[in-house]
Amino acid sequence: MASSVVKSIISTVREKGLGGFFRYLKDEGYRRCLPDGNLLQTKIHNIGATLVGVDKYGNKYYEKTENTQYGRHRWVEYAEKTRYNASQVPAEWHGWLHFITDHTGDELLLLRPKRYGLDHKENLSGEGDEFIYHSKGHALNPGQRNWTRYQPWESTTKP
Amino acid sequence: MGLGLLASKAMRPTASRLLNFQNPNNLLLRTIVSKPELRKPEPAAAQPEAPLVDLSPRTPVGGARVHFSNPEDAIEVFVDGFPVKIPKGFSVLQACEVAGVDIPRFCYHSRLSIAGNCRMCLVEVEKSPKPVASCAMPALPGMKIKTDTPVAKKAREGVMEFLLMNHPLDCPICDQGGECDLQDQSMAFGSDRGRFTDMKRSVVDKNLGPLVKTVMTRCIQCTRCVRFASEVAGVQDLGMLGRGSGEEIGTYVEKLMTSELSGNVIDICPVGALTSKPFAFKARNWELKGTETIDVTDAVGSNIRIDSRGPEVLRIVPRLNEDINEEWISDKTRFCYDGLKRQRLNDPMIRGPDGRFKPVNWGDALAVVAEAAHQVKPEEIVGISGKLSDAESMIVLKDFLNRMGSNNVWGEGISENTNADLRSGYIMNTSIAGLEKADAFLLVGTQPRVEAAMVNARIRKTVTSNHAKVGYVGPATDFNYDHQHLGTGPQTLVEIAEGRHPFSKIISNAKHPVIIVGAGIFERKDQDAIFAAIETIAKQGNVVRSDWNGLNVLLLHAAQAAALDLGLVPQSEKSLESAKFVYLMGADDTNIDKIPKDAFVVYQGHHGDKSVYRADVILPAAAFSEKEGTYENTEGCTQQTWPAVPTVGDSRDDWKIIRALSEVAGVRLPYDTIGGVRSRLRNVAPNLAQMDEREPAALPSSLRPTFTQKVDPTPFGVAVENFYMTDAITRASKIMAQCSAMLLKK
Numbered sequence: 001m002a003s004s005v006v007k008s009i010i011s012t013v014r015e016k017g018l019g020g021f022f023r024y025l026k027d028e029g030y031r032r033c034l035p036d037g038n039l040l041q042t043k044i045h046n047i048g049a050t051l052v053g054v055d056k057y058g059n060k061y062y063e064k065t066e067n068t069q070y071g072r073h074r075w076v077e078y079a080e081k082t083r084y085n086a087s088q089v090p091a092e093w094h095g096w097l098h099f100i101t102d103h104t105g106d107e108l109l110l111l112r113p114k115r116y117g118l119d120h121k122e123n124l125s126g127e128g129d130e131f132i133y134h135s136k137g138h139a140l141n142p143g144q145r146n147w148t149r150y151q152p153w154e155s156t157t158k159p
Numbered sequence: 160m161g162l163g164l165l166a167s168k169a170m171r172p173t174a175s176r177l178l179n180f181q182n183p184n185n186l187l188l189r190t191i192v193s194k195p196e197l198r199k200p201e202p203a204a205a206q207p208e209a210p211l212v213d214l215s216p217r218t219p220v221g222g223a224r225v226h227f228s229n230p231e232d233a234i235e236v237f238v239d240g241f242p243v244k245i246p247k248g249f250s251v252l253q254a255c256e257v258a259g260v261d262i263p264r265f266c267y268h269s270r271l272s273i274a275g276n277c278r279m280c281l282v283e284v285e286k287s288p289k290p291v292a293s294c295a296m297p298a299l300p301g302m303k304i305k306t307d308t309p310v311a312k313k314a315r316e317g318v319m320e321f322l323l324m325n326h327p328l329d330c331p332i333c334d335q336g337g338e339c340d341l342q343d344q345s346m347a348f349g350s351d352r353g354r355f356t357d358m359k360r361s362v363v364d365k366n367l368g369p370l371v372k373t374v375m376t377r378c379i380q381c382t383r384c385v386r387f388a389s390e391v392a393g394v395q396d397l398g399m400l401g402r403g404s405g406e407e408i409g410t411y412v413e414k415l416m417t418s419e420l421s422g423n424v425i426d427i428c429p430v431g432a433l434t435s436k437p438f439a440f441k442a443r444n445w446e447l448k449g450t451e452t453i454d455v456t457d458a459v460g461s462n463i464r465i466d467s468r469g470p471e472v473l474r475i476v477p478r479l480n481e482d483i484n485e486e487w488i489s490d491k492t493r494f495c496y497d498g499l500k501r502q503r504l505n506d507p508m509i510r511g512p513d514g515r516f517k518p519v520n521w522g523d524a525l526a527v528v529a530e531a532a533h534q535v536k537p538e539e540i541v542g543i544s545g546k547l548s549d550a551e552s553m554i555v556l557k558d559f560l561n562r563m564g565s566n567n568v569w570g571e572g573i574s575e576n577t578n579a580d581l582r583s584g585y586i587m588n589t590s591i592a593g594l595e596k597a598d599a600f601l602l603v604g605t606q607p608r609v610e611a612a613m614v615n616a617r618i619r620k621t622v623t624s625n626h627a628k629v630g631y632v633g634p635a636t637d638f639n640y641d642h643q644h645l646g647t648g649p650q651t652l653v654e655i656a657e658g659r660h661p662f663s664k665i666i667s668n669a670k671h672p673v674i675i676v677g678a679g680i681f682e683r684k685d686q687d688a689i690f691a692a693i694e695t696i697a698k699q700g701n702v703v704r705s706d707w708n709g710l711n712v713l714l715l716h717a718a719q720a721a722a723l724d725l726g727l728v729p730q731s732e733k734s735l736e737s738a739k740f741v742y743l744m745g746a747d748d749t750n751i752d753k754i755p756k757d758a759f760v761v762y763q764g765h766h767g768d769k770s771v772y773r774a775d776v777i778l779p780a781a782a783f784s785e786k787e788g789t790y791e792n793t794e795g796c797t798q799q800t801w802p803a804v805p806t807v808g809d810s811r812d813d814w815k816i817i818r819a820l821s822e823v824a825g826v827r828l829p830y831d832t833i834g835g836v837r838s839r840l841r842n843v844a845p846n847l848a849q850m851d852e853r854e855p856a857a858l859p860s861s862l863r864p865t866f867t868q869k870v871d872p873t874p875f876g877v878a879v880e881n882f883y884m885t886d887a888i889t890r891a892s893k894i895m896a897q898c899s900a901m902l903l904k905k
Contacts, residue, residue: 149471150500150807153767155508155516 005047029081042077053104055093061105074099090120217241217259225257234300239307251293251304252280260306263315263344265322265429266381267294270485271390277322277381279344281314282306290314312348319349325360325404326430327376334372335431337444341379362407368415369897370422370494372439378432380406384424391487392418393619393639408432417902418639419612419882422493426476426486437494437894438474442466450803451478453790454492455547455717455783456889458678459591459613460792461488465496465784465803472496472784472804482592482853483796489612490898491883496784498892502767504779505808516777521809521819528776529824531759535739537564543735544570544727545745545764546716546886549788549800550847551836552780552813553718553725555828556744558839559817562826567738569729570722571746572715577681578690579723582846583856586720587614587794588708589673590853595621597709599669600629601662603652603693604875605677605713606636609882611793614675614713615639628669630662633677633875647874649689656695666700673709674702678719679878685871692870708855713793715878716886717783720791724844743770744813745780747887763816765807766887779810782888786812787833789840789847796853797846 013021025031033040049064058079065073074097078084089097092112093105101108124131134141219225225245227233232247238258245254250273252262266277275295282293285303290310298304305311323345330336362375380399385408388397396416400409410416416424424433447466454461454475462478475496477488507524508516532540542560544553553570560568578584589597594617607615621627622640629642632651645651645662654660666672674697680686693710696702702709714720735741735753743749745764751773754760762774765782785806791797806812811819814836821828830836840847846854883899884890 149469150503150505152505152808153502153771155767 032081039081042075045075046077052096053093053106055090055105057088057090059088059093061093061097071099085123087123219259220256220261223256234298236298236300236302236304238304245298249298251282251284251291251296251298251302254298255282255293255304255306262293262306263348264294265340265379266383268383268427271383271386274382274386277379278318279315281311281318283308283310315348316350319345320353322379323349323353324355326379327359329377333374333377333431334434334439339431340429360404365409366413366415367410368421369894369901370436370490371416371424372434372436374432374434375407375409377430378408379430380408381429382408383427383429384408384433387424387427388416388418390623391423391616391620392420394418415902419489419491419608420487420616422490423477423487435474437497442468442473447473448803450801452784452800452803453798454488455790455800456491456495456886457489457611458714458716458719458793459483459611460717460790460796460798461492461613462798463488463492467803470804472499482590483792484613487613487616491612491885491889491895494894494898495889495892497894498766498888498890499782499784501893502891503807504765504767504771504777505810506779507809508777510775524776524778525820525823528761528778528820531775532563532740532824535759538567539737539739540565540567540742541734541738541740542568542742542744543746543749544568544718544722545743545747546571546718547783547888548718548722548745548813549786549790550721550725550840551788551833552744552817553722553727554840554843555814555817555836556742557725557727558828559821559826560742562821562828563824567730567734568727570718570727571748572678572681572719573722573728574681575729575732576687577723577728579726579728581856582724582795583708583710584690585712585714585723586856587711587713588856589711590794590855591617594618594673595624597621597671597673598625598627599665599672600627601655601666601672601674601696602629602631602633603674603676604633604680605675606633606877606879607675607713608636608638609879610677610715611713614793628665630665634877636877648872649685649692649870649875650872652689652692652696653870656692656699658699663696663699666696666702669700671707671709672700672702673711675711675713677713677875677878678715679876683871688870717790717792720793720795721789721844721847724791724847743774745887746770763813764887765810766891768887768890778816779808780813780816781806781810789837791847794853795846795855797848797850799850
């Protein structure tokens with residue numbers, strides 16, 4: 001296994017040059033592996049696994065059936081390397097990832113109703129007021145309904 | 160009729176006895192007439208006589224008390240075996256009410272004549288071959304009335320079935336739903352199924368104007384509205400057309416209902432045939448919060464209930480007060496409420512150097528006003544309270560200006576030489592209910608139909624029942640009762656006073672003569688001479704006696720009586736022309752052109768009406784539906800409004816604004832609760848502290864010094880130009896604008 005890793009590194013360096021190789025390491029999040037153990041563990045886990053699909057946000061879905069404990073054989077590597085969380089998985093991949101179904105997200109996406117199927121939105125709680133969802137009666141919803149039951153006098157009108 | 164009462168009636172022992180007799184074969188398939196008793200209703204005489212219930216006397220319906228004018232006239236009847244003493248002339252229905260039995264009824268209304276055409280009030284009377292209509296049958300001594308027998312039950316069920324036969328099943332979309340007599344009574348007395356399978360009849364809706372919505376298919380021909388229009392409102396607009404199943408209520412020719420009391424037909428209609436047009440489909444009656452308060456659109460102070468949902472006033476309905484408005488209110492009172500939602504002042508505003516208003520906070524606005532008030536001489540400060548001001552705010556305004564060193568504070572509609580010293584000189588001494596005893600009226604410069612519609616309804620009631628003579632001095636106007644137009648100017652009064660006019664004989668022959676003087680006369684320069692002439696007439700006609708005071712003034716605005724009680728009378732006419740600081744507290748009918756150009760004007764009020772355009776600072780205040788305020792009506796009865804809805808925006812109660820201003824201005828007033836203001840009121844005018852009580856004037860007005868100035872021959876003016884738009888609230892109302900466009904005679 002170690003030899004195959006070394007082989008792939010050498011082939012990448014040959015392909016992209018040394019500068020390109022370091023840029024590739026940065027983009028794929030290998031530099032974040034140093035402070036982030038979760039990411040490092042995912043990267044190690046990825047070795048030898050099959051890439052089942054990539055959703056439109058760039059999240060990669062892996063599966064490895066051999067030599068893996070059942071229930072840990074499907075996982076996701078988030079496209080976002082620094083601020084990732086489970087709400088970034090879209091609905092169509094959720095079922096596959098959580099062993100609800102064996103259909104991959106790409107298959108389920110074909111079933112999405114065209115007229116009212118909405119795009120997935122991740123949960124932005126804690127990311128600032130402008131990202132948070134407010135119901136239409138909420139004071140912070142910009143399209144809030146006007147519940148004023150009287151009409152104020154306008155000072156510009158003249159008798 | 161309360162549903163609880165109906166339910167308790169249904170649970171009486173007689174009813175349960177009937178249920179036990181029920182044939183078990185009919186349990187599954189119950190037809191309309193199922194019980195053996197009902198199939199062959201025998202007269203109740205055959206049944207055991209002794210009532211099975213305890214014979215403790217029951218309380219009359221609604222806790223009413225019976226007044227025996229002559230104890231010898233009392234007769235005794237038996238209602239369901241209970242002996243009841245009633246005065247002679249009572250109907251069977253009234254006797255049952257005294258006995259505590261509420262008879263179902265549709266056409267009967269205690270204030271209207273008896274029609275007897277709905278047949279819902281059928282009861283059994285012993286030795287009578289048929290059930291009798293109790294509303295039209297006079298009670299006779301010893302009569303044995305049975306309200307709970309199979310005969311009566313069958314009669315009610317039959318009547319109800321016929322009424323529902325042609326009644327549409329549209330309760331879910333009917334505005335009367337939830338407060339409908341037919342709905343309630345069909346629950347209590349109706350059958351649980353109908354046998355009618357044909358087409359229901361339908362009737363074309365009538366256009367009765369912008370206030371009353373008609374769905375004539377729902378009408379059950381009780382003719383209450385027809386009787387109301389001809390007997391109380393005094394307009395012959397409505398009538399019954401056709402016969403049999405073609406019978407319908409309508410105006411004979413296509414025309415609108417032109418009465419100032421037309422809204423009351425909405426209340427008396429027992430079904431949803433006549434409903435309120437502005438309230439249509441707005442709310443259900445069980446969603447509403449009722450607040451019992453009083454009306455301020457005229458000086459009568461009609462008792463009303465404001466029905467609101469959340470921050471919105473949705474309708475106004477009358478409340479029973481026999482002394483003031485009976486159970487009617489005028490259309491202005493009933494439909495002015497949409498004015499409370501338009502043109503509201505909701506933020507304190509200051510006029511900037513560019514002439515535009517800018518919203519500011521209260522602290523800044525009060526600081527600007529206080530600084531401006533201190534920059535002028537005390538005698539240049541003037542305060543005017545408006546038509547709708549409550550007594551609390553008026554006394555606080557007066558106290559504040561007095562502490563600033565000025566005494567130039569007065570109420571609208573009160574002029575320099577108005578006599579505020581003798582209370583009998585400006586209130587209705589006879590009292591509104593007392594007018595019913597009168598047998599001759601002299602109306603001087605007043606058009607009661609537009610100035611105070613409820614007082615006019617009393618006069619009409621007196622004229623129709625006592626055949627009282629009415630003489631009228633003033634500009635030509637329309638009355639809804641017989642009257643003699645004596646003249647247009649004060650010259651006629653002088654003629655009557657000197658005995659040269661035939662009407663002076665009518666007054667002196669009358670037992671209970673009444674003179675009503677319009678408050679529009681307060682604006683005249685020669686009012687003292689006119690009052691002197693009137694007092695001469697009163698003296699000759701013996702109008703003011705120890706047992707009868709028939710000399711009245713009919714005031715125009717809700718605030719006027721309290722303002723006069725508190726002495727809000729201008730010191731001199733010129734003080735407004737020389738004012739440098741003018742405080743207008745809801746004063747919209749003051750001539751703002753008289754205010755000098757360099758004067759600083761503060762407007763405190765709830766509507767952006769007329770005076771707001773002259774103001775430099777606007778302080779938003781609460782309207783009558785949003786505050787607790789004391790008002791005195793034209794007969795001297797002190798009443799109180801209660802807040803029904805919250806204030807709008809940043810507005811505050813009137814007295815609180817002036818109290819806060821006094822502190823900013825450095826002349827802190829000594830009270831800071833409404834209780835404190837009221838104890839101050841009690842010191843100035845003790846009668847204003849006695850809520851819901853009429854305080855008669857102590858001294859007769861003859862103590863007034865005699866005056867010998869010549870009267871001015873100019874005819875009397877019209878005090879109220881447009882009945883529907885008299886103050887800031889009604890002028891802001893869209894419904895009132897519609898009414899004045901469609902209903903006023905041009």
